[in-house]
Amino acid sequence: xxxxxxxxxxxxxxxxxxxxxxxxxxxxxxxxxxxxxxxxxxxxxxxxxxxxxxxxxxxxxxxxxxxxxxxxxxxxxxxxxxxxxxxxxxxxxxxxxxxxxxxxxxxxxxxxxxxxxxxxxxxxxxxxxxxxxxxxxxxxxxxxxxxxxxxxxxxxxxxxxxxxxxxxxxxxxxxxxxxxxxxxxxxxxxxxxxxxxxxxxxxxxxxxxxxxxxxxxxxxxxxxxxxxxxxxxxxxxxxxxxxxxxxxxxxxxxxxxxxxxxxxxxxxxxxxxxxxxxxxxxxxxxxx
Numbered sequence: 636x637x638x639x640x641x642x643x644x645x646x647x648x649x650x651x652x653x654x655x656x657x658x659x660x661x662x663x664x665x666x667x668x669x670x671x672x673x674x675x676x677x678x679x680x681x682x683x684x685x686x687x688x689x690x691x692x693x694x695x696x697x698x699x700x701x702x703x704x705x706x707x708x709x710x711x712x713x714x715x716x717x718x719x720x721x722x723x724x725x726x727x728x729x730x731x732x733x734x735x736x737x738x739x740x741x742x743x744x745x746x747x748x749x750x751x752x753x754x755x756x757x758x759x760x761x762x763x764x765x766x767x768x769x770x771x772x773x774x775x776x777x778x779x780x781x782x783x784x785x786x787x788x789x790x791x792x793x794x795x796x797x798x799x800x801x802x803x804x805x806x807x808x809x810x811x812x813x814x815x816x817x818x819x820x821x822x823x824x825x826x827x828x829x830x831x832x833x834x835x836x837x838x839x840x841x842x843x844x845x846x847x848x849x850x851x852x853x854x855x856x857x858x859x860x861x862x863x864x865x866x867x868x869x870x871x872x873x874x875x876x877x878x879x880x881x882x883x884x885x886x887x888x889x890x891x892x893x894x895x896x897x898x899x900x901x902x903x904x905x906x907x908x909x910x911x912x913x914x915x916x917x918x919x920x921x922x923x
Contacts, residue, residue: 647751649743655792657744659719659751665689668752670719672744673792675916678719680752685728688721691884692861695848696786696819697725698882699865702875703783703817709733711782713774713811715767715799716789719748720760726784727758735760736778738770767799771807782811788821795823795913800834801905805841815869818842823913825859828898830913835864835895836902842866846891847898848879854888854898859916 648658655673662669667681667689681687688694700722703710709732714723717739726733735758739745742764754760763770767789785808789799798804808818820838824831839845845866853860865871871891879889890898905911 647747649747651741651743653791657741657747659747662689668719670748670752672790675790675793677790678721680719680721680724682752685724685755688725690721690861691850692821692863693721694882694884695863695879695887696722696821698879699817699819699848699863699875700726700784701729701882702872702878707731710735710784711778711813712736712784712786713771713778713782714738715771715785715787715808717745717748717762718788719752720754722786722788723758723760724755727755727760733759736774737762738767739764740766768804768807771804771811774811779810781813783813783816784819785811785816786819786821788819790823791912792915793823794915795821797910797912798907800837800913801907801910802837802840803907805838809841809868812842812868816867817871818864818866820864820866822862822864823860823916824856824862825914825916826856828854828856828862829902830911831862832899832902833905836899837905838864838866839895839899840904842868844868844870845895846871846876846879846889847895848887848889850884851886851888854890859914 646658646660657672659668669676670678679689688697710730712735714737717737723735745762822831822834847862847864849862852858876889880887
């Protein structure tokens with residue numbers, strides 16, 4: 636089911652640096668609130684239940700996070716792109732005591748979210764303002780090789796900027812990962828999956844162990860949607876796979892091994908010279 640395209644009305648709102656409007660509205664489909672940027676729903680937050688992950692791709696990320704280390708054990712996490720901080724809230728709720736860094740380009744967006752969707756009291760979530768890629772280079776040296784979870788979920792409107800899709804970016808990100816740390820990347824694509832196939836090939840050029848989680852029809856390139864790439868320097872335990880499938884949302888698909896090789900066959904590695912932003916979805920995707 637497509638998400639609704641919201642109108643801002645008199646809801647809390649702000650203008651971002653590129654002139655687009657960001658605003659917060661009650662969710663039209665469930666409890667909680669949605670952050671909408673330039674007409675595109677970007678985050679869902681349930682203040683009463685931070686473990687409620689409404690968007691499908693976010694729920695898939697949550698299913699991977701649940702497998703990291705021991706249950707309830709705190710994580711060291713870095714998030715590229717803040718949105719309404721859905722995943723940092725989830726990590727704090729399920730892994731109390733986690734240390735988290737969030738890098739966000741738009742200070743006005745951070746102020747809007749914190750004023751209207753406040754973070755949990757006492758949560759160790761630090762927000763750094765700036766470009767996600769530049770922010771990676773400014774993280775403390777002690778974090779290199781110590782990050783359990785790195786999430787890349789950066790959108791300008793409905794597209795991921797080209798400079799955040801390259802092999803050079805993923806090399807910088809992978810340098811932060813602990814030996815068994817995991818990179819999660821949200822990829823949005825449509826028919827044919829050309830952009831997504833290229834992203835999988837690019838991530839796998841840097842991190843050898845990769846799986847992809849998606850809804851079945853999205854993975855087959857039959858409709859526009861989100862895929863989650865999970866990658867690590869260390870093998871991803873095989874016992875994760877049935878758990879991730881069972882976690883849903885359904886119909887769920889986890890691609891690995893030979894299926895993943897076939898998915899990315901012929902795809903070129905994205906570099907700083909030839910990368911492109913993710914494809915823009917049709918406006919009708921956000922209509923009821």
